[in-house]
Amino acid sequence: MGTVENTFQTDRKALAERLKGILPAHCLLVDDEDLRPYECDGLTAYRELPLAVCLPETEAQVVDILWTCHQLGVPVVARGAGTGLSGGAMPHAQGVVLSMARFNKILRVDRAARLAVVQPGVRNLAVSEAAAPFGLYYAPDPSSQIACTLGGNVAENSGGVHCLKYGLTVHNILRIRVVSIEGEIFEIGSEAPDAPGYDLLALLIGSEGMLGVVTEVTVKLVPKPALAQVVMASFDQVGKAGEAVAAIIAAGIIPAGLEMMDQPATAAVEPYVKAGYDLDAAAILLCESDGTPEEVAEEISRVTAVLTAAGARDIRVSQSEAERLRFWAGRKAAFPAVGRITPDYYCMDGTIPRKRLAEMLAAIAAMEKKYGLRCANVFHAGDGNLHPLIMYDAAQPGEWTRAEAFGAEILELSVRLGGSITGEHGVGIEKINQMCVQYKTRELEVFHRIKAAFDERGLLNPGKAVPSLHRCAEYGQMHVHHGELKFPELERF
Amino acid sequence: MRLSDLVAVIVEAAANKEPLRIRAGGSKDFYGGMLAGKLFDVSAHRGIVAYEPTELYVTARCGTPLVEIEAALAERGQMLAFEPPHFGRATLGGCVAAGLAGPRRQQAGGVRDFVLGVKLVDGCGLVHDFGGQVMKNVAGYDVSRLLAGSLGTLGVLAEVTLKVLPQPRAEQTLRFDMDEGAALAVLNEWGGQPLPISASFWSTGQLWLRLSGAQAAVASAVARLADQFGGQTVDGEKHWISVREQTHSAFAGASLWRLALPTTSPALGLEGLSAIEWGGGLRWYAGDAVPAAVLRERAGQAGGHAVLYRAPESQRCLEDAFAPLAPPLLALHRRLKKSFDPQGILNPGRLYAEF
Ligand SMILES: Cc1cc2nc3c(=O)[nH]c(=O)nc-3n(C[C@H](O)[C@H](O)[C@H](O)COP(=O)(O)OP(=O)(O)OC[C@H]3O[C@@H](n4cnc5c(N)ncnc54)[C@H](O)[C@@H]3O)c2cc1C
Ligand SMILES: Cc1cc2nc3c(=O)[nH]c(=O)nc-3n(C[C@H](O)[C@H](O)[C@H](O)COP(=O)(O)OP(=O)(O)OC[C@H]3O[C@@H](n4cnc5c(N)ncnc54)[C@H](O)[C@@H]3O)c2cc1C
Numbered sequence: 001m002g003t004v005e006n007t008f009q010t011d012r013k014a015l016a017e018r019l020k021g022i023l024p025a026h027c028l029l030v031d032d033e034d035l036r037p038y039e040c041d042g043l044t045a046y047r048e049l050p051l052a053v054c055l056p057e058t059e060a061q062v063v064d065i066l067w068t069c070h071q072l073g074v075p076v077v078a079r080g081a082g083t084g085l086s087g088g089a090m091p092h093a094q095g096v097v098l099s100m101a102r103f104n105k106i107l108r109v110d111r112a113a114r115l116a117v118v119q120p121g122v123r124n125l126a127v128s129e130a131a132a133p134f135g136l137y138y139a140p141d142p143s144s145q146i147a148c149t150l151g152g153n154v155a156e157n158s159g160g161v162h163c164l165k166y167g168l169t170v171h172n173i174l175r176i177r178v179v180s181i182e183g184e185i186f187e188i189g190s191e192a193p194d195a196p197g198y199d200l201l202a203l204l205i206g207s208e209g210m211l212g213v214v215t216e217v218t219v220k221l222v223p224k225p226a227l228a229q230v231v232m233a234s235f236d237q238v239g240k241a242g243e244a245v246a247a248i249i250a251a252g253i254i255p256a257g258l259e260m261m262d263q264p265a266t267a268a269v270e271p272y273v274k275a276g277y278d279l280d281a282a283a284i285l286l287c288e289s290d291g292t293p294e295e296v297a298e299e300i301s302r303v304t305a306v307l308t309a310a311g312a313r314d315i316r317v318s319q320s321e322a323e324r325l326r327f328w329a330g331r332k333a334a335f336p337a338v339g340r341i342t343p344d345y346y347c348m349d350g351t352i353p354r355k356r357l358a359e360m361l362a363a364i365a366a367m368e369k370k371y372g373l374r375c376a377n378v379f380h381a382g383d384g385n386l387h388p389l390i391m392y393d394a395a396q397p398g399e400w401t402r403a404e405a406f407g408a409e410i411l412e413l414s415v416r417l418g419g420s421i422t423g424e425h426g427v428g429i430e431k432i433n434q435m436c437v438q439y440k441t442r443e444l445e446v447f448h449r450i451k452a453a454f455d456e457r458g459l460l461n462p463g464k465a466v467p468s469l470h471r472c473a474e475y476g477q478m479h480v481h482h483g484e485l486k487f488p489e490l491e492r493f
Numbered sequence: 494m495r496l497s498d499l500v501a502v503i504v505e506a507a508a509n510k511e512p513l514r515i516r517a518g519g520s521k522d523f524y525g526g527m528l529a530g531k532l533f534d535v536s537a538h539r540g541i542v543a544y545e546p547t548e549l550y551v552t553a554r555c556g557t558p559l560v561e562i563e564a565a566l567a568e569r570g571q572m573l574a575f576e577p578p579h580f581g582r583a584t585l586g587g588c589v590a591a592g593l594a595g596p597r598r599q600q601a602g603g604v605r606d607f608v609l610g611v612k613l614v615d616g617c618g619l620v621h622d623f624g625g626q627v628m629k630n631v632a633g634y635d636v637s638r639l640l641a642g643s644l645g646t647l648g649v650l651a652e653v654t655l656k657v658l659p660q661p662r663a664e665q666t667l668r669f670d671m672d673e674g675a676a677l678a679v680l681n682e683w684g685g686q687p688l689p690i691s692a693s694f695w696s697t698g699q700l701w702l703r704l705s706g707a708q709a710a711v712a713s714a715v716a717r718l719a720d721q722f723g724g725q726t727v728d729g730e731k732h733w734i735s736v737r738e739q740t741h742s743a744f745a746g747a748s749l750w751r752l753a754l755p756t757t758s759p760a761l762g763l764e765g766l767s768a769i770e771w772g773g774g775l776r777w778y779a780g781d782a783v784p785a786a787v788l789r790e791r792a793g794q795a796g797g798h799a800v801l802y803r804a805p806e807s808q809r810c811l812e813d814a815f816a817p818l819a820p821p822l823l824a825l826h827r828r829l830k831k832s833f834d835p836q837g838i839l840n841p842g843r844l845y846a847e848f
Contacts, residue, residue: 112681113757136685157631168629170638171606184821191755192797193598193774194642196816197826197844199605202638206631223687246547252570252659292687294709351627353548383628384548423629431632438632443621447633449832453825466633 004048004429004463008094010074012051015096018072019052022064027102029053038097041082041089042144045346045400046429050077050091057102059179059215066213067183069096075462076181078209080121080152083144085347086428088156088208088464095462098213100151106130107216114221115174115191120151120214124158127219136221139166142424143332150217157206159424161257161288161331164382166222168424170205177216178204181455191218203450208426208465211454225290228256230324231303233312234281238262241283242357244310245381248287249354251306253299257288258382259331262361265376265389266330269337275330278314285312285381286331288324334378335389342374342391346403350414351423354384363413364388371406373399385423386414412437427465435465436472444469494537494556496612496620496651502533503649503838504618512841515645517556517587520580523803524591525644525814526842535649536584541565542652543626550609550626552654555586566657574601574658576692578737586650592642595737596692596703599684599756599771601658605641612652613640616834626654645840646848647833661691661705665715666729669700669722673760673769676700679722680772681757688714694736695769696743701736703729736770743768746779748804750788754797761791777802785812792816813846823847 016030029035030052040047051074056062069076075095082089091097103119106126110116111134116127124145128137141160142148148158154176159168166172175189189201204211235241241260248255261269261284266277277284285307289299300317307315318324330337338345352360361377368375379386388410392403411421411434421427421434435444447466451458467475506513512530522528539556546569553562559579566572576595577588589611594603610624613636624630624637640647671679676695683690689706702724704711718724735741744767752761756773760766765780778788778799785801792799798816801809818826823845830837830848837848 110757111685113755114685134685135687157635159629163629167602167606170635171602180821186821186825187819188822190753190797192753193771194592194603194753196798196800197818197822198643198647198829199592199639199641200822200825202605202635202641206635211634223685225687249549250547252662254659291689291707292710292713294713295689295707298707298709351629353545353627355545355548380629385629418625419627420625420630420632422632423627424631427632435632440622442619443623443633446615446621446623446636446832450634450636450829453828453832 004092006094008073008075008092008462010051010072010094015051015072015074018068019054019065019096022061022068023054023056027055027057027061029055038079038082038091038099041084041087043085043087043090043428043430046087046090048091048093050093050095050097053097053099055099055102062098062179062213062215063183063185065096065098066179066181070181070183070457070459073457073459075459077461078151078155078213080149080155081123081147083148084152084156084426084428085349086422086426086430088426088428088461090429092462100149103151103215109134111136113191115218116221117216117218118150120154120217121149124148124150124153131221132224135224137224138219139172139222140169143335150219151214154205154214154217155207155209156424156426159380159385161259161380164258164380165254165256170202172220173201173205173217174220175218176201176204176214178212178214180212181457181459186212189218206426208428209461210451210465211460227293227296228288228290228324229296229300230286230288230318230327231300231307232284232286232316232327233307234278234284234314235311236282236313238283238361239358240311241285242354244285244307244312245357246354247306247310248303251302253302253306255287255303255382256290257286259286260284260379260381261331261334262377264374265334265338265378268341268376269330269334272337272340273329273333275326277330281313286327331378338376338389338391343393343395344391346390346392346407348386348388348390348407348410349422349425350411350419351383351385352414352417352419354381356417357381357384360386360413360417364410367406367409371402373402373406375406380423383423384419408434429464432464432467432471433475435467436475441469441472444472494535496538499535499538499614499649499651500618500620503614503616506531506838507617507836510836510838512838515649515840517584518558518582520583521587521591525844526846527810529842530838530840535586538651546571548626549628549657550654551657552626552652553585554652555584555650557585559583559585559588567660570660571657572660573607573655575604575607576737577604578739580738585653589641589650589653590643590645596694596733596770599693599774600691605638607656608637608641608653609656610654611637611640611650613648614651615648616836616839620651624654628656644844646830646844648839663708663711664691664703664705665711666727666732667702667704667715667718667724668727669702669724670698671695671700672698673766676769677760677773684756684772690772692733693770693772696741696767701729701732703733741768743777744779748779748781748808749802750778751800751802752776752778752788752792752797754792754795758795758797761795763788763791789816815845818845
């Protein structure tokens with residue numbers, strides 16, 4: 001993992017000359033020391049220096065940069081805030097990083113139409129802040145929302161705590177403006193409920209910067225609920241907490257948020273945030289209800305009844321906004337809290353059917369022994385999206401390799417349990433090999449053909465998200481159906 | 494009818510370059526471009542494959558009638574939240590391929606918002622699994638949702654997994670007397686407030702509004718709206734079915750146009766506008782007093798598009814059903830079509846005359 005097959009050879013000087021003709025000096029970085037801050041995203045284990053970083057300020061510059069790179073055959077990696085956790089924005093050694101950081105304007109907030117038109121470099125939280133005076137907000141709320149950008153959210157189809165009830169990015173975007181690698185501008189979607197033709201919005205959202213560069217995003221805003229309250233329940237067995245999650249759904253309740261933390265996770269965060277978590281519990285559940293005061297009261301009483309029946313050992317309901325935020329503070333701070341008790345951690349992102357939660361957690365416990373590494377679990381229990389945090393020390397020889405193998409095993413088990421190798425962080429460079437486990441050769445071929453329909457020369461973010469069949473063969477996961485195999489000319493390992 | 498039977502038909506048609514016209518219930522023969530190709534009836538590939546109420550999904554084969562799926566869901570207090578029309582005998586595959594949603598669309602989302610996974614037989618007869626049965630899955634391009642509304646031009650949706658939701662605990666309908674402009678204004682105003690509106694329908698001076706959700710929330714919203722805007726509570730059940738199934742008199746007429754617009758676009762002032770749904774986002778125009786080109790232009794100027802939804806054959810063979818695509822988008826559509834169906838044998842012309 002962590003390597004990109006390279007078939008590109010770029011003339012660095014010629015490239016820099018061409019880019020200088022497009023961008024003013026303050027928008028172009030070419031010296032190694034200036035490039036250094038861009039060598040990785042949130043997944044710091046994988047690093048690469050690009051040949052140049054472009055920081056365009058206008059769409060016309062984006063068009064020129066892409067057209068030029070297309071002409072010269074130079075790879076381009078778009079970048080938002082670089083908070084991605086799968087190495088999606090890791091640069092290409094022979095290519096350019098196209099940072100959209102300066103596209104940071106909110107162009108329009110339309111109260112009546114309940115939408116906002118924003119540039120891709122606008123931070124997720126800034127959209128909700130701009131909408132707040134109108135009683136509206138943007139629903140998808142990744143934990144990284146103070147930093148991550150809408151462009152990155154679109155590319156990753158990001159999710160968050162609210163997504164169980166309010167949907168993922170794909171459910172909350174109305175229109176995007178995209179520049180193709182050939183420098184052509186597309187408008188996809190519309191402010192109307194649908195647009196003619198194929199649903200290309202669905203295809204572009206979550207495409208990890210492989211199909212085009214997003215230069216404008218129109219998002220849906222939703223009315224801010226009058227009230228939110230959270231129920232915190234603790235359980236003496238992880239399996240019971242998992243069953244409680246299923247019981248809530250079975251009772252016909254879709255909470256505004258349904259999150260779970262296991263004991264290692266609560267133990268890590270409690271000294272840090274003093275949220276009042278039950279440290280003797282094997283797992284705690286946080287279940288939020290939002291809506292009108294009547295609605296919330298009704299839902300909270302039903303949730304409480306279900307949790308009691310499911311065997312919760314303790315249940316607490318937030319009695320004030322301050323308390324609600326304190327209950328959430330631990331969940332929100334889980335990553336940095338774990339970061340304090342271990343030199344390094346590796347955050348995974350598999351999805352499984354909810355009913356397999358207990359099984360998965362038991363398997364992870366066994367893997368902790370197998371790899372000699374600890375793991376804390378925090379996750380979006382409502383939609384079965386796990387975030388195991390594997391703790392390691394990069395300074396200890398072999399520990400990163402073990403952490404990587406531990407992570408790979410979790411992802412592969414996710415697929416076997418009927419889930420996916422990524423629920424929200426994307427494949428990037430990190431999970432590229434596990435794509436060979438989740439998909440058969442045929443589907444991967446379709447992905448390659450879709451890619452070619454948008455980017456025939458494969459210049460946008462090469463080596464990410466969709467593995468080459470060659471790579472799968474190397475990983476030993478090439479699926480052969482009825483003895484037939486496409487591309488028989490390729491060498492097998 | 495097994496999956497292998499579907500595959501066999503397509504493999505043979507691909508070998509002979511023989512166009513196929515995919516059909517199940519035939520409930521939407523009226524919709525889209527002119528029908529062409531040899532009839533390929535997939536209605537016998539049917540049956541619910543998996544239904545997990547606590548995982549919120551149902552997987553069924555394409556020919557399964559919607560009524561069968563909805564009956565199974567209702568037993569567990571769940572529903573297809575996008576409220577698809579049945580038009581008598583709609584099947585799951587046709588429902589997803591046509592991408593048509595019903596009254597609850599504005600609040601709950603459209604068909605594509607509920608698609609989690611598909612088993613697709615492409616134009617070469619190859620079977621693909623895209624997506625899956627979990628709520629969150631961002632591995633690979635989201636081909637499953639791309640297929641919603643693709644009208645069978647990219648492949649046969651052999652099996653589909655949909656997200657399901659609990660039925661609302663309470664539901665109440667209000668009726669107001671209001672002209673078109675006033676209805677559009679209040680719908681946009683209410684849409685920005687935390688009100689549990691689950692459907693809206695305006696026609697001939699009356700606005701119907703459905704509220705769904707928790708008992709207490711519905712009751713307080715009904716009291717407030719009735720008090721402030723003079724709405725009357727009415728028994729809405731039959732009404733919403735007549736809207737979903739388009740048996741309401743507003744949908745009658747020789748030809749029917751569907752205009753998808755931003756909810757805030759003002760009244761278009763078209764002679765013959767017959768109904769407004771989805772909080773103002775969907776407007777129906779029944780009749781032929783206004784020329785097609787004018788309707789298309791007005792919808793486009795308002796930021797939306799117009800579909801010739803239902804029309805006599807004499808008109809359908811002259812007029813494209815869907816609004817034309819911008820040239821770069823059309824080129825992209827062609828390339829995508831080619832990558833799924835290189836021989837161009839699946840539902841040719843049903844979406845666009847060009848493929
Ligand atoms: C502490 C922490 C918590 C997180 N929590 C969550 C969470 O709860 N949910 C979640 O979903 N994610 C989460 N993430 C992951 C990450 O924040 C999201 O994936 C986010 O959407 C990335 O946005 P970004 O602007 O940082 O994008 P980047 O990391 O810069 O880029 C991500 C990908 O998007 C592409 N891209 C960026 N901008 C564009 C553009 N304009 N056009 C085309 N492609 C573009 C890049 O090429 C790259 O492939 C978390 C990350 C951290 C560090
Ligand atoms: C009449 C009245 C009575 C109220 N009574 C109560 C009460 O009894 N109990 C109570 O708790 N509050 C009560 N409140 C406060 C109410 O919750 C807030 O006014 C309102 O919900 C603000 O929304 P917010 O927290 O989402 O704001 P934001 O500013 O959007 O959120 C603040 C922070 O919380 C995070 N956050 C928001 N929602 C979630 C979520 N679902 N999951 C995780 N993190 C989240 C955000 O990311 C942000 O960091 C009451 C308010 C009113 C007006």
